[in-house]
Amino acid sequence: MTLQQWCFSYRGRLSRRDFWIWQGVWLVAMVMLFTLAGNNWLDTQMAAFCVVCLLWPASAVMVKRLHDRNKKGWWALLVILAWMLLAGNWTMFNGTWQWALGRFVPTLIFVMMLLDLGVFTGTAGENRFGSEARPVNYFGKPNYQ
Structure with a gap:
């Protein structure tokens, strides 16, 4: 799988390793954005724009990981529901x-999704979403297998 497929395609399957690598990249990006915005080194609107731009790759990684779990x-969409519940005025x-409604249910959804996507193994062999997950080729080197 190429880096572009990893970040922007909703097709295929993704392994736990590549899911956790994305979670690390996302966490570092969020910490940097909020640190820069908090210290007024970056405009808040620009930081919000960057967060919105990261939603597509985050959703693509999550969907491919769900596909690996069949x-x-x-x-x-459960993650969106959890964010809406967290942001709600109850x-x-x-x-x-x-x-x-404001704390327990969203936390339960986040924990269950994190367990399902990050801890449990994917379906062995081929499933309805394609062949077994292949590692992401992060550095663009040809894969001669």
């Missing part, structure tokens, strides 16, 4: 419901 990419409910 699940449809639509399961990735003051109309009493304390327990505020905590449940």
Whole structure:
């Protein structure tokens, strides 16, 4: 798999190793963006634009990892639901419901998705989304196999 397929294609399957490499790249990028924006070295709108630009590769990696687990990419929408629940204003409910809808359910979704994508192995052999996951060729060297 090429670097472009890794970041921008929703087809195929992705191994746990390459999923965790993306998570590391994403985390470093977020820390850098928020540090630069927090110190006023980067405009907040530019940092937000960069975060939005990273949504496509993040979703592509997540969908390919779901494919490796033999699940449809639509399961990735659970992450959007969790973010929406986290950002929601739940003051109309009493304390327990505020905590449940605003903190517990999103945390549960994030933990379950992280376990499913990052810990559990993919389907052995071919599944409905293609052949077994191949490693990403990060440096563009020809792969003579």
